[in-house]
Amino acid sequence: MTLMKIQRFLAIWLATTAAITCVASGAEPADPWQIIKVGTHDYLSVDNIAKFYGLPSGVAPSGRKIRLENEKGLLEFNLDSREININGARNWLCFPVIENGGKYLVSRMDLAKTIEPQMRPHMITSVRKLTTVVLDPGHGGYDKGATSRYGNEKDYALDVARKLRPLLRAKGLKVVLTREGDYFVPLEVRAKIANTAKDAIFISIHFNATDRDASASGFEIYCLTPLGAPSTADDSLALSFMNVNPGTGVDTHSVGVAACIYHSILGHTDEPDRGIKRARFAVLRLTQIPSVLIEGGFMTERGESKMIAKNEWRTDFARAISIGIESYRNLAEKKQKPLTVADYRRQKNGVQLEFSPPPTELTLLHPTIESLSLVPRPAEVLPSLSLQSPTPLPTPLEIHP
Numbered sequence: 001m002t003l004m005k006i007q008r009f010l011a012i013w014l015a016t017t018a019a020i021t022c023v024a025s026g027a028e029p030a031d032p033w034q035i036i037k038v039g040t041h042d043y044l045s046v047d048n049i050a051k052f053y054g055l056p057s058g059v060a061p062s063g064r065k066i067r068l069e070n071e072k073g074l075l076e077f078n079l080d081s082r083e084i085n086i087n088g089a090r091n092w093l094c095f096p097v098i099e100n101g102g103k104y105l106v107s108r109m110d111l112a113k114t115i116e117p118q119m120r121p122h123m124i125t126s127v128r129k130l131t132t133v134v135l136d137p138g139h140g141g142y143d144k145g146a147t148s149r150y151g152n153e154k155d156y157a158l159d160v161a162r163k164l165r166p167l168l169r170a171k172g173l174k175v176v177l178t179r180e181g182d183y184f185v186p187l188e189v190r191a192k193i194a195n196t197a198k199d200a201i202f203i204s205i206h207f208n209a210t211d212r213d214a215s216a217s218g219f220e221i222y223c224l225t226p227l228g229a230p231s232t233a234d235d236s237l238a239l240s241f242m243n244v245n246p247g248t249g250v251d252t253h254s255v256g257v258a259a260c261i262y263h264s265i266l267g268h269t270d271e272p273d274r275g276i277k278r279a280r281f282a283v284l285r286l287t288q289i290p291s292v293l294i295e296g297g298f299m300t301e302r303g304e305s306k307m308i309a310k311n312e313w314r315t316d317f318a319r320a321i322s323i324g325i326e327s328y329r330n331l332a333e334k335k336q337k338p339l340t341v342a343d344y345r346r347q348k349n350g351v352q353l354e355f356s357p358p359p360t361e362l363t364l365l366h367p368t369i370e371s372l373s374l375v376p377r378p379a380e381v382l383p384s385l386s387l388q389s390p391t392p393l394p395t396p397l398e399i400h401p
Contacts, residue, residue: 035108038100042108046077046097049106053119066104073119077104082232083275084110086118088341089262090275094229113226114276117252118259122335124252130329132174132200134193135161136283139206141184146209146299150309153299154182157205159311160296163318171326176200191286201257201328202291203321204283207308208298217301218272221262222293223254224285225278232277253290256331260338261292261324267344268320271297294321 032052036043046066050057055068055075064079076085082093091114095107106115117124137157139145145153158179165175176197178190194202210216225231248254258276266273274295284291296317297304307313323344330336339347 036100036103036105038098038105041095043098043100043105044108044111046075046104046106049075049111049115061104075115075119077106079104084114086115086259087263089118089259089266090273091118092232092275092277094226094278109226109229113229113251114255117255121256121259121331121338124256124331127253127256127332128199130173130199130201130325130332132176132197133164133168133325134176134178134197134200134202134289135164136178136190136194136202136204137161138204139184140179140182143184146207148299148305148309150305153207153209156207156296156308156314158182160205160314160318160321163315164322167319167322168325171322171329173325173329187282188286190283194283194287194289194291197289200289201325202283202287202289203257203261203325204281204291204293206293206295208295209300210298211300214300214302217298217304218274219265219269219297220274220277220295221258222277222279222281222284222295223258224248224251224291225280226251229278231279232275233279248285248288248291250288250290254284254292256338257290257325257328258292260328260331261294261321263339263341264324264327264344265317265320266341267339267348268323269316 032048033044034048036045046068047057047059049055050059050068053075054072055070057068059066059068061079064081065076067076067085068074069076074085074087077097078084079099080096082096084091084093084097093107093110093114095110098105137154137160139152139154139157141154143154145157147153158181161177165177168175176193178193179185190204194200208216208220222232255276262276265271279293281293284293297308299305299308327338331338
């Protein structure tokens with residue numbers, strides 16, 4: 001290699017290094033994360049997270065809560081709880097917020113897998129354009145699903161899917177149903193249908209039921225539980241819950257889909273908010289495309305079961321889902337910021353909203369890619385807490401392609 005070529009190579013290398021270590025605004029390179037080790041897990045302080053997202057920092061807890069809010073977003077953390085409010089929607093973290101050394105701490109995995117894709121959805125990597133929606137009406141045939149005095153879950157789920165199809169087609173999307181009528185389709189077949197679709201997302205439609213609380217009501221959306229974490233319904237944080245499935249590589253994409261649909265449903269209906277949750281349902285576990293499972297309300301609650309049975313309510317529910325899907329498509333194709341529940345409610349009140357794509361953020365500080373997220377530095381080591389597993393877990397921020 002000639003001296004000139006070497007000099008040119010060095011110049012390009014130096015320029016590239018400078019570019020990818022600074023944000024587009026020209027800010028000085030800096031490591032935004034101060035990792036705090038607790039047992040075998042990595043945590044970050046609430047104040048550290050607040051500074052990264054441009055939210056108020058140094059906020060003192062009110063009771064057992066810390067609420068961070070300004071024009072850039074909203075995060076509300078609850079001590080010793082997995083419940084969190086992100087931009088007005090209830091979410092469930094993988095691990096509870098803990099207090100140690102006078103700081104409220106949030107799991108590094110939860111930052112990467114739940115908070116980041118909702119606070120900066122435009123930074124979700126490798127988002128493909130959306131051309132196809134696979135709708136999966138739950139149950140069917142001999143499997144009635146949940147029942148009420150008014151009807152069966154299998155019929156309501158199919159009806160919502162049938163109402164959704166023309167709405168999505170009108171937006172130029174291709175729609176595939178995993179079942180067209182009242183017959184049973186095995187779960188692995190439903191996933192296979194999804195996996196053969198190109199540039200697609202998978203939406204499984206269900207209605208809820210419980211035999212423990214007749215007053216339980218509201219809707220919720222599930223995404224696949226990340227590797228190394230318990231599902232929302234797991235009461236214990238035992239290691240046996242954590243390494244059940246390797247994941248699909250589209251964790252953050254699925255959260256993006258869930259959040260878009262969730263905010264639309266919350267903004268267009270009066271359904272109580274039960275949150276975006278985690279589970280290892282087969283249809284989520286076996287699909288290789290962004291996938292969510294919607295529980296539209298409780299068949300076991302008297303008022304809600306009557307509401308679900310109304311054709312006009314299911315029409316409105318389908319419309320809200322379709323708007324959420326369109327919001328995700330705009331995010332994927334235009335990097336357009338998804339509307340929040342507050343935005344939708346302002347629209348209902350006649351307020352005109354204008355959104356433009358966010359500026360490009362060129363940075364090595366992306367907290368959902370392990371190799372680019374953290375400049376190595378000695379971690380502050382705090383005493384181990386009993387809720388931590390006794391053996392090391394997979395690197396929380398790793399996302400496989």
